[in-house]
Amino acid sequence: MPTRQKEKNEGPVELSLAVAATNTIRDRILDLSLQPGAQLDETMLRNELGISRTPAREALNRLTTEGLIEMHRNRGFFVRPLDLSDLTQFFEAYLVSERSSAYYCRLAQPHLVKDLESIQDNHHRAVSNQMFLEISRYNAAFHIRIAEATENEYLIGFASRLHNMARRLAYYVYLRESGEQQAFQNRQRIIVDEHRAIIEAIRNKDRDRLLATITNHAELFRRRIGAFIEGKGKPVFMLT
Structure with missing residues (x-):
């Protein structure tokens, strides 16, 4: 940039x-x-x-x-406070950003797969140790690295801004999900598996598979946030 x-x-x-x-x-x-x-x-x-x-x-x-x-x-x-009115627009933009990154990323970019594997190793360790800030950090880094592979400064900036907000949302949810250990571990295992599937799609240069996997991954995040809001009422991050 x-x-x-x-x-x-x-x-x-x-x-x-x-x-x-x-x-x-x-x-x-x-x-x-x-x-x-x-x-x-x-x-x-x-x-x-x-x-x-x-x-x-x-x-x-x-x-x-x-x-x-x-x-x-x-x-x-x-x-900046967060409120419900932000979330609908956020997830619309988030899905567009994730799919754009998948569509335009250069699948053959040198070191892309290696970089993603390294980030994912750190993410997995953070999950194992329940280091919530690090989980959100490496999850964002994983997705931003894919955006960087588009070599498009506008898409990279778009993704970076959205993932800062995504980190805020995710951190609050991690704190509350961690109270139910088995459920938390199950959800994190799904995320880890989906990251691995994304890496494999890039390794195999299968853009259709990458688009499908990253879309499902984004929808999973949206459903987790939605379920949290519906099940827990108005969380602390919506207070101003």
Whole structure:
């Protein structure tokens, strides 16, 4: 993807600090250390992370672009809340993104299968250890790697933004599903198996199979979220 002009004007140290700050704040949003609707105190974040104003502001701007936080004029930055009205549109876009990645990805791209296998190994270990933040991290990385194989900056950006929201949804559900150990393990086993089927379709350069598998995979995610909402009532991530 093209380098943004703003980044060209920043030094390597500031960029590195901005990336580290972005990752730290993102993880805190995902694991609920920073609650939906919470205001982000920029000065406190700078002091806590040991960074200057420039990388701190860059991190907040990146997370705004990712859709995890929002800027309110004269009030500052806030963790973006999620509500039911987001979900229908989200899943429509999510399915389009996943199918577009499957349709346009270059199946013969060097290292694609190897990269996916490596990510999936990490995902499987995270599942085995019930490391929810890591599960969501590697699941997103798996799907974004397929998007990257399209070599289309717009599709990659689209997928990356959607998977940040998908990570938020998934993390909340993991927390609640983990209370029923057998059910949680069964659901995760299905996801692991579907990831392996996606890898095999890419390895065999079978685009029709890839499209079918990735569509079913996206629909499974939608059904899990829907079942959670219907079965548990209004969850914490919908509170503002």
